[in-house]
Amino acid sequence: MKAKLSGLFACLAAFILPAAMPLLPGQAAGNNVTPAAAPKESDEIIQLGVFDVREDRDVGYISTNAESATRMDVAIADIPQNIVVFNQEFMQDIMAESVADVVLYDPTVTAFNEGDSFSMRGMGGAAAPGAGANYLNGFEQAGGFGSQTLVNTQRVEVLKGPNAVLYGQGAFGGTISRTSKKPQGKYATWMRSSLTDSGYFRYQLDTQAPILKKKLAFRFNGMWGDGDGWRGYPRRQWVLSPALLWNITKRDTLIAEYTRTYERDVGSNLEFALHDNNPLEITLDDVRYPVDVRRWMCELDDRRIYNNNIVYAEYRHEFTKKIYFRALYNSENKKTDNFETLADAQYFAIVDGQPYVSRYYRQWYQKYDNYRARAELAMNDVKTGFLNHKVIIGWGWEDLVTDSLRLQTLYNRPTYNGATQTWAWTDPNFRETTALRIGAANILSHVPGHVPYTSGGLQPFVVTGSNADGYDIIAQQDPSIGSNLPRVNINERISTQSTSYYFSDLMSLLKNRMFIQFGLRYVDIKRIENRRGLVYNRFSTSENDRRVTDRRYDVFYEHPLTHSLGWVYHLTENKAWTLYFNNNASFQPNYRTEYPEGPRLKSMTGTQYEGGVKYVYRNRVHVTLSYFDILQENVPQNGLIFYIDENGVPQERWGTTTIAGLHSKGFELTFNANPTRNWQVLGGYAYTHCINMEPPLDSNTRKPLEKRHYRTPLHAVSILNTYKFNSGPVKGLEFTFGVQWRDTMLSQYIPYTTEIRAEPPYKVPSFLNVNLGAAYRFKVGKVRMTARINVTNATDEFNALASYNVRVQWAAPRSTTIALDTSF
Known part of the structure; x- marks a missing residue:
């Protein structure tokens, strides 16, 4: 009841607060200015020009301009899309450490898992590929384990809907674009x-200084963290991010950045x-036992290690005050090493009156070597007759290589008794008696210890004979891999090369009263899949069944055109x-074939129609009301495929196919205001009303399930209030109150098989995250200081992230952080 009332309050607040603002005088024509007046330029600060938004024009959380929609500094009011900007002041006030901390204050964004997995407008996340990844300075950063750092991030822009013309494949629901901190050529230091x-x-440290006045500037961002995470396990992080800006001549600029994350x-x-x-209780012999769902089912030795190296370079040349050229380069070399004992809750049974969950131990090595480059010609405010143009003409190139090697034990699975319709283990604790398995965990009493695999009870699985090179993708880089591992599960290299050509023009006319935007993008994609070391029967302990497949080599081509x-x-x-309208398209290849060896799945395509109205009152009130309609077709789906064989007999098989698509429509109200000083x-x-146009079938009744798409809330509210005392006896004191609320959702449905127990789709409770904060700003000499305290999930809700009908993954409990900021 508490969560429902809080959610209702948050929903009402979204409507009441804008209406409750005091009526502001002077709304006659000529009194309303979209951007805040630009301050006098300092001789000390390096001005970066047409591509970069100047944050000194921001007033509080209100940012009047954005760069992600056009790759140039453009007033948000002139952009024919719904765009939300989170600037530096906002991120510092909420003490943001991850992308999720920021973007969940956009009500169209919903979290899926950890590690920057989101859905937007009902699309993407684990629910369906293509929500839109995180971009850094216009380049997509590799997904997978490990979150992208905010340490060197100046602002985060959320661009709604498909954006393939500027951002390439995917992005059906929207794009999250981060902009890095650039050197400004002034002396400034901030620490937390x-x-x-x-x-x-x-x-955390952010410091910058000029090296040569107006010519050469340096900036360094860094972070170091150590201690215990909320799960009670050791956690360590560090980030090093130096940046250099060199004005080679009055017309030539070079920017170079490097980021190292561990x-x-x-x-x-x-x-x-x-x-x-x-998920919160288990009934045993008519007795209800509450379950500590935040208990960790892994072991003390478990760990994930994430290393990432990002290089970014940009060269700019100014031909005239209106025509510019820039060349950009980005490389990302990421490696993730996982050593972990994982629970698999789809294999669950009650044995001797106790609940057990199956587990397996895995070592998973992944390497991403991604190289990207762009060359762009930009024309800003170039006139042709009665039209004024902001044009980007570009060429892009990508070479993405992913290596993956996963070795793991077999599942310790229960067996199903069809006569009694019950699950059971012969012995759930036989961790030392059967090769290649570890014991199940008792949900009520499991105490983390050491990884059972290290005890020597598991037998090694070594590839021999003609397939001895099965490890060579990664093992050659790390000779310690391969001698004592349980078995091969995945061993593959995926290489994708693409070349793209794109054009975008934002044209204005009628004395900048009307804007027309048009863009095209053509991409030439080649993808090579090289897979080896796949086990035929991954559940068998028989030597005959634990053989390795031959090498599989597959080449895929795609040539999409989007607008x-x-x-x-x-x-x-x-x-x-302001009235606005857009029609945008996007795509994403389906690289899989229909199981087992059917035709290749058709590529996903997405088309959006969006219209809305924007209201701007100086630097006091910015409001956008929009309606959208998105159709995403050829969405892949794993599960039971029902079909009639050549003899007319109904059959079923587990595999991959596509559904007709997802259809998402709805409306959004976003606001950013300074009601008072x-x-x-x-x-x-x-x-957001997102449905499966072809809903999955219940594997028991074979009747269609609910058409509403899983993990998509119908209603969502986000709001952050900050009150800062700027005068009086409490000058320097400030308070923040934030609410992120998502309506109840339907979990993803896993079809019942003889290997997976039957559970109906789970109605996920509403997501409620209440954040409270307080701060006090003061000075010690010329040094500005801020003492802060922040409480996240203040009501300690059980918020579900990944949710299936057989298992749920939970977000963090209530957490309190104290901090001291220093700047000079």
Whole structure:
């Protein structure tokens, strides 16, 4: 009841707060200015020009301009899309450490798992590929384990809907674009030291200085963290990010950045079994036992190690004050090493009156070597007749290589008795008696210890004979791999090369009262899959069944063409009221074939229609109300495929196919306001109705399940209020109050088989995250200091992230952080 009332309050607040703002005088034409007046330029600060948004024009959380929609500095009111900007002041006030901390204040974004997995407007995340990945300075960063750092991030922009023309494949629901901190050629230092109630200490530094006045500038961002995470396991992180800006001549600029990230933590697979569709308690012999769903089912030796190296370079040349050229380069070399004992809650049974969950131990090595480059010609405010153009003409190139080697034990699975319709283990604790398996864990009493595999009870699985090179993709780089591992599960190299050509033009006319946007993108994609070391029967202990497949080599080509169209009309000369419309398209190849050896799946395509109205009152109120309609076709789906064989007999098989698609439509209200000099408020409300056009079938009844797409809330609210006392006896004191609420959702359905127990789709409770903060700003001499305290998930809700009908993964409990900021 508490969560429902809190969610209702948050929903009402999204509508009441804008209406409750004091009426502001002077709304006549000519009194409304979209950007804040630019301050006088300092001789000390290096001005970066047409491509970069100047944050000194921001007022509180209100950012009047954005760069992600056009790759140039453009007023948000002139952009024919719904775009939300989170600037540096916002991120510092909420003490953001991850992308999720920031973007969940956009009500169209919902978290899936940890590690920057999101859905937007009902699309993407684990639910269906293509929500839109994280981009850094316009380049997509590799997904997978490990979150992208915010240490060197200046601002985060969330661009709604498909954006393939500027951002390439995917991005059906939207794009999250991060912009790095650039050297400004001034002396400035900011530091933050923080400590959580779990015992995790974090120190962050941002310092910059000119080397040669107006010519050469340096900036360094760094972070170091050590201690215990909220799960009670050791956690260690550090980030090093130096940047250099060189004005070679008055017309030539070079920017170079490097980011090195290291993280050691335990994994995100905090999964618990659903029993009779209730994850919070188990009924045994008519007695209800509450379950500590935040208990970790892994062992003390478990760890995930994440290393990432990012290089970014940009060269700019100014031909004239209106025509520019820039060449950009980005490389990302990431390696993740996972050593972990994971629970698999789809294999769950009650034995001798006790609940057990199956587990397996794995070592998973992944390497990403991604290289990207772009060359762009930009024309800013170039006139042709009565039209004024902002044009980007570009060429892009990518070479992405992913190596993956996963070795793991077999599942310790229960067996199903069809006569009694019950599950059981012969002996759930036979960790030392059967090769290649580890024991199941008792959900009520498991105490983490050492990884059972290290005890010597498991027999090694070594590839021999003609397939002895099965490890060579990664093992040659790490000679310690391969001598004592349980078995091969995945061994593959995937290489993707693409070349793209794109064009985008934002045209204005009628004295900048009307804007028309048009863009095209053509991509030539080649993907090579080289797979080896796949076990035929992964559940068998028989030597005959544990053989390795021959090498599989597959080449895939794709040549998509996507477009974007947009229209903006300012109803008033001062741009207070604006109408806009867009029609954007996107794509994403389906690289899989229909199981077992059917035709290749058709590529996913997405098309959006969006329209809305924007209201701007100076630097006081920015509101956007939008309606969208997105169709994503050829969405892949794993599960039971029902078909009629050549003899007319109904059959079923587990495999991959595509459904007709997802259809998502709804409306969004987002607002960013400064109701008074002291009060800042940002947030919004989203209504999202996303359905499967071809819903999955219940594997028992073979009847269609609910058409609503799983893990998509119908209603969502996000809001952050910050009140800062700028005068009086409490000058320097400030408070923040934030709410992130998502309506109840339907879990992803895993079809019942003789290997997976039957559970109906799970109705996921509403997601409620209440964040509270307080700070006090003061000076010691010329040094500015801020003492902060922040409480996340203040009501200690059980918030579900990944959710299936047989298992659920939970978000962090209540956490308190204290910090001290210093700047000079």
